[in-house]
Amino acid sequence: MSFAVGGETECLGERYALSGTDVMLGVEVEALGSDYQANGYMTIGQADDLGRLLELGPGQILLDLGAGCGWPGLYLARTTGCAVVSLDPVAEGVGAAARRSMQDGQDERSWPIRADARGLPIRARSIDAVVHNDVLC
Amino acid sequence: MLRACHRVLKPGGGLAFHVIQPTLGLSAAGRRRASLSGPPAVALATSYESLLRSAGFAAISATDITDEYASTVRRWIDAHERCEAEIREAAGTAMFDERAAGRQDTLLAIEDGLLSRFQYTAERR
Numbered sequence: 001m002s003f004a005v006g007g008e009t010e011c012l013g014e015r016y017a018l019s020g021t022d023v024m025l026g027v028e029v030e031a032l033g034s035d036y037q038a039n040g041y042m043t044i045g046q047a048d049d050l051g052r053l054l055e056l057g058p059g060q061i062l063l064d065l066g067a068g069c070g071w072p073g074l075y076l077a078r079t080t081g082c083a084v085v086s087l088d089p090v091a092e093g094v095g096a097a098a099r100r101s102m103q104d105g106q107d108e109r110s111w112p113i114r115a116d117a118r119g120l121p122i123r124a125r126s127i128d129a130v131v132h133n134d135v136l137c
Numbered sequence: 138m139l140r141a142c143h144r145v146l147k148p149g150g151g152l153a154f155h156v157i158q159p160t161l162g163l164s165a166a167g168r169r170r171a172s173l174s175g176p177p178a179v180a181l182a183t184s185y186e187s188l189l190r191s192a193g194f195a196a197i198s199a200t201d202i203t204d205e206y207a208s209t210v211r212r213w214i215d216a217h218e219r220c221e222a223e224i225r226e227a228a229g230t231a232m233f234d235e236r237a238a239g240r241q242d243t244l245l246a247i248e249d250g251l252l253s254r255f256q257y258t259a260e261r262r
Contacts, residue, residue, distance in 0.1 A: 018232075023223040030216040031209060041209045041254065042155055046202070053258055054151040063145060065138070117138050122145045130142045132154045134176060 015039065016069060016092040036071035037096055042133045047072035048079070050131055056080040060128040063087065065117045066135035069096035073131065074110060077101075083109035085127070089116050139192035146261040152194060153258045155202065156185065160253045167251055174246035185257050194259035206254035207247045214240050 018024055019037035029035055033044030050072065056062055058081035064073025067086035074097060077084040086097045094114040101110035115121050117135065142152055159171035161184075189197050217224060217237060225233045246252045 018228050021227050023220050023227055027213070027216040027220055027224070030219075031212040041157070041206055043205065043209055046155070046205065046256070049256075050153045054153055063142075065142070118141060120141045120145055124144050125147050127145045127150060128147055129151045129153070130146060131152075134155055134157055135138070 016090065016096060019069070020096065032071075034071050034075065036075060036100065037069035038071035040071075040134050042072055044075075047075055051076045051080050054129040054131070056082045056129060058082065061085065061126065063120075063122065063127045063130045065130065065132035067097060067112070068093045070100050070112075072133065073097075074100055074104070074106070076131070077106055077110060078104055082128070084111070085122065086110065086112045087115050087117060087120070088112075089114065139188055139194070143193045143261055148261055150261045151258065152189075152261070153256070155254060155256050157206070157252060157254050158185075160250055163251060171246060171251040174242045175252050185255070189257065189259045193262055195262045196258075196260040198258045200256045201253065202256050203247065203253045206252075207244065210240055210244045210247065214244065 016037060019028070019039055025035050025037070028038055032038055032042065034047070054062070056076055060082040062073055062076060062082045062084045064070075064076075064084055064086045067073050067088045068090070070086055073084040073086045076082065086094070088094050088097070091114055094112045097110075097112040098107070101107045101112065113121065117132070139152075146152065157175050159168050159175070163171060186197055186199065214237070217233075217240070221233070228236075243252065
């Protein structure tokens with residue numbers, strides 16, 4: 001199992017800078033249907049499926065591991081009304097997630113955290129649902 | 138990491154994730170090629186079902202989403218090709234070429250049956 005650490009996080013930082021450009025956001029919309037600076041393989045339809053499977057809704061807390069810039073956690077928070085903890089080890093990703101949650105007016109129920117998923121700085125039995133996307137390989 | 142997820146979830150809480158993995162039953166050579174064509178740590182030897190059970194999860198479900206994975210890779214490739222000039226300007230030629238080659242390699246590995254993508258869901262007991 002892996003999670004981005006060390007040099008890989010530096011590489012991801014550069015990738016996040018590029019993914020925020022207009023051209024790459026357009027490419028992302030075409031490939032995934034999202035515009036959260038994502039560069040993986042979870043489509044907007046698959047994110048909606050996860051929201052339904054996990055029965056997300058207002059009053060619940062979702063933990064998104066390896067959230068990057070907020071995909072799909074921030075999106076699921078926006079569409080289902082749940083709160084979200086977006087956790088990622090890369091500062092650029094966490095910063096982008098924080099800016100996006102403010103831009104979308106959902107910062108009161110969004111907590112971007114810079115941390116490694118192996119040592120979750122989260123209280124036991126406090127989360128209603130967890131998602132992650134290609135973090136475990 | 139699955140144990141960490143189990144610790145923070147409320148009893149009855151749900152876990153859902155997508156993973157890319159080598160297709161089960163590959164030869165050693167096939168697994169090597171899958172490892173080179175997929176994400177950096179794609180070579181997992183143990184099944185996710187057993188890892189989830191060991192971590193204390195129940196109601197485990199696995200859905201093969203490899204076909205959607207292939208379609209998504211194709212859309213990335215097509216979109217990159219359509220915007221090639223702009224991406225080369227923004228990212229640089231070396232990065233564009235590296236990404237393009239990587240996506241093509243991944244697509245070939247999927248089409249050759251070497252890489253799979255699964256959705257797993259499970260519930261914390």
